[in-house]
Amino acid sequence: MSARVTPAESPPLWLVAPFFLAAPAGLAAAGVIIAGANSDSFAGVNLPRNLAIVHALVVGWVTTTMMGATYQLIPAVLGGRLFSAWLVRLQFALHVCAVPVFVWAFYHWDLPLLEIGGMMVCGSLVLYLANAVLGLARGSRPGVTRWYVMAALSFLLATGGFGLLWVMAMRHALFPITFDRIAAHAHLGLLGWLGLTVMGVSYQLVPMFNVVRGTEPRFSRVALVVTVAALIAFAGVMLLAPPRPVRVVFAIGLAAGPILWGLDLLRLMHHRSRRNLDVQGRATYLSLTMLAVTIALGFTVLAMQVVSPERNNTHVVVAYAMAGVLGWMGTMLIGNTYKILPFLLWYHRYRPLVGRAPVPVTADIYNDRAATAVLASHAAGVAVLVLAALLENTWLLRASGGIFAAVAVAHLGTMLHMFLPKTSSRPMAPATRPLVAR
Amino acid sequence: MAQVELDNRGLMPPEPMVRILSALATLGDDDDLVALMDREPMLLYPELERRGFVWTFAEAGDGYVLTIRKASP
Numbered sequence: 166m167s168a169r170v171t172p173a174e175s176p177p178l179w180l181v182a183p184f185f186l187a188a189p190a191g192l193a194a195a196g197v198i199i200a201g202a203n204s205d206s207f208a209g210v211n212l213p214r215n216l217a218i219v220h221a222l223v224v225g226w227v228t229t230t231m232m233g234a235t236y237q238l239i240p241a242v243l244g245g246r247l248f249s250a251w252l253v254r255l256q257f258a259l260h261v262c263a264v265p266v267f268v269w270a271f272y273h274w275d276l277p278l279l280e281i282g283g284m285m286v287c288g289s290l291v292l293y294l295a296n297a298v299l300g301l302a303r304g305s306r307p308g309v310t311r312w313y314v315m316a317a318l319s320f321l322l323a324t325g326g327f328g329l330l331w332v333m334a335m336r337h338a339l340f341p342i343t344f345d346r347i348a349a350h351a352h353l354g355l356l357g358w359l360g361l362t363v364m365g366v367s368y369q370l371v372p373m374f375n376v377v378r379g380t381e382p383r384f385s386r387v388a389l390v391v392t393v394a395a396l397i398a399f400a401g402v403m404l405l406a407p408p409r410p411v412r413v414v415f416a417i418g419l420a421a422g423p424i425l426w427g428l429d430l431l432r433l434m435h436h437r438s439r440r441n442l443d444v445q446g447r448a449t450y451l452s453l454t455m456l457a458v459t460i461a462l463g464f465t466v467l468a469m470q471v472v473s474p475e476r477n478n479t480h481v482v483v484a485y486a487m488a489g490v491l492g493w494m495g496t497m498l499i500g501n502t503y504k505i506l507p508f509l510l511w512y513h514r515y516r517p518l519v520g521r522a523p524v525p526v527t528a529d530i531y532n533d534r535a536a537t538a539v540l541a542s543h544a545a546g547v548a549v550l551v552l553a554a555l556l557e558n559t560w561l562l563r564a565s566g567g568i569f570a571a572v573a574v575a576h577l578g579t580m581l582h583m584f585l586p587k588t589s590s591r592p593m594a595p596a597t598r599p600l601v602a603r
Numbered sequence: 604m605a606q607v608e609l610d611n612r613g614l615m616p617p618e619p620m621v622r623i624l625s626a627l628a629t630l631g632d633d634d635d636l637v638a639l640m641d642r643e644p645m646l647l648y649p650e651l652e653r654r655g656f657v658w659t660f661a662e663a664g665d666g667y668v669l670t671i672r673k674a675s676p
Contacts, residue, residue, distance in 0.1 A: 175646055244645055306643070373642070376613050379665075438613050511617055516650060519621050520628035527617060 175241050178513040180253050184233025185506050186580060187261050191225020192495075193573035194268060199550070199566025207480040207557050211347060215483070217272035222490050223354060224286060225264045226573075230498050231362050232260070232293055234505055235314065239297060242369050243311055245304035248296045256292035263289050276336045283332040290325045294318055309385040313365020316393050320357025323400070324350060349403040351486070356419060357396050359494050364388065364426045367449070367497065371430060374445050374504050375437035382433065384425035392422030409471045416467050420460045423493075427453050443528070444536040448500020451544050455492025458551065462488055484554035491569075492547040499543055499576065503536045510583055523589040530587050535579045543572045604633040612641050612666055620647050627656060627671065636671040643667060 195218045205212065236253060239245040247253060263285030270279035297318055304311060327350045331342050368385050371377065395418030402415060430453060434446070442450075462485035469478045507530035515524040546568035553561030609626055611619035623638055624647075630636055643660060651658055651671060658671045 241646055244643075306645075374615055376615055376641075378613060378641070439615065508616060512646060516617070516620065516624075519624040520626075524621065526621065 175509060175512045176236055176247055176253075177250065178509055180250055181233050181237045181509055182506065183257055184229050184236070185502060186577065187257075188226050188229035188233070189573040189577040189580075191221050191227075191229060191264065192576070193570050194225060194265075195221040196566045196569030196571075196573060198272065200563050200570060202559055202562045202566065204559050206559065206562060207483065207554070208477070210344070210479050210482050210486075211342075213271055213274040217268050219351075219486065219490070220271055221264070221268045222495075223359070224267060227359055227490065227494055227498060229260065229264070230502065231359065232256075234366065234498075234501065235297055235362070237505055237509055238366060238369070239300040239304065239314075242306075243301065243304045243308070243314070244306035245300040245302070248299035252292055252296050256289055256296065259285060259292065260289040276332075279332050280336045283329045287325045287329050290321060294322055308369075309382075309389065310365045310369045313361050313368070313389055316389065317358050317361035317365065320353050320361065320396065324354035324358055327353060327400075343406065345403045345406050349400040352403075352419065353396060353400050355486070355489055355494075356392065356423070359490070360423060361389070361392060363452075363494050363497050364392075364423070366501070367426070367430060370445075370501060370504065371433050371449060374443075375434060375449075376439045377433045377437050380432060380436040382429040384429050388422040388425040388429070391418065391425070395419045395422065409474065413467060413471070416463060420463065423456055424460065427456055444503045444531075444533055444540055445500040447537060448496050448540055451540065452493055452497040452500070455488055455496055455544075455547065459485060459489040459493050462551075480554045480557045484551045487550050487554065488547065491543070491550065496540065496544060496547070499536075499540050502576075502580070503531050503533075506580060507531045507583055525587040525589045529590045530583050532579060532582060535575075535582070539572060539576050539579055542568060542575065546572055604635075605631060606635045606637055609636060609638040611638050614641075617646075619644060620650070623647060623669075623671070624650065624654075627651075627654065630671075630673065632673050634672065638669040638671070639663075640667040640669050644669065 198214060198218050198221065202214070206214065209215070236247060240247060263282060266278065267282035267286050269275075270282045298315075301311060301315060301318075327346075331346060331350060334340050335342055368382055395415060399415040399419055402411060407415075430449060434449060437446070439446070462481060466478060466481050466485050469476065469481060504527070507527040510530055511525070511527050518524050546565050549561055549568060550565035552558075553565055607626060607630065609622055611622060614622070619638070619640060623636065623644075626636055647669075648658070655674050656671050657674045658669060660667060660669050662668075
């Protein structure tokens, strides 16, 4: 077993693939919990069931996928070197053990177990951060994506630290965990870790996979600076329970970065050479739509807090959080999984044969129709869930849970299908373009 | 000595790698393969090394030029 990954080599297939294959379990678990929802689901955001759902989605599904994706992208796209393959395997083992304990403890509101689960999750995060940060530090390619990922990793550390502190505060009655403190932790995680990673990686993958030429992103640096500054200010201020008008200012700051990023992505997609959208292109547009919905719901939450602070607006907060996690980020993750995993498989299985035998291309490795069906079902699930939350309709909420559980199984099925042997859909040829000899 | 040109601009990964490795299969000992690229092919390099080629990579206009030839014995 190699302890180090060769420079500029893609990491071994079975180092990265397990993260992608394990991640849908988080989505399935969240779906099953949502499917069993009762009328109390909209009584408060900090209900055990709601916290279990959010952490199954964020730590179980999205974070696990992002860990696998960054382990692949750091060497392959950013020119870095993972510090240790052995550390990746250890981290994966710890992570898949930690997540069920963590989610179970939230669901049953078992504070001693929650403390243990929280420590296990933080242990996994520390091992991941060690490998990813050292890997990035060895990177040979400058660029804005590198800065986004570095910032995202810093926010991951802050999110994990705050989260564990909140758990210990509840367990040992150190100080009260208010709605504002939960909001600070949630935004550090959702926008700081997940959002910045999605934004930064998109600046690399969207132009690459859609063959964007003749244009460059305009706001990539501004969006990063604005988002980082707004997040630090927001998290700091929310710990001090600020007056409502102050929150409006910080909310505008939080929304500005993703809006600029969204405008950049729309421009990049407009200039793409590949006019036929594949699943990743469709996911990009869907994700941008979900981002717009998330921002609108975020401002709705804020407006309701300012206009009628005494009213319980948990249902709108739930719609806002789920549109962000499942809609904006989840949709983008599903789309990019059908690019990252086929490329990884192609690289390890078929690259050595190129020039010696006909080989499939990445489009031959996954089924675009099945992938699009998964993406469409997921988007439908998000729409049903957001509608259910806004209408405070428990039956619709349960239905969305069933959709997500089914999407998780189908998503896993389409990924496992990629591992079956594939043949080339095209004859062996160096090019459709001329090869000119002088 | 011949120079073989390959325009890989506007292609989605891993197609540039497929085209380059396929073209290298017929490259003469003293020939150069000059490939126009949209980005640096980080994952191609280890494969070139394994197959006994050396390369240079440079910026050119709004893209890049990758020049590959067989390594001297």
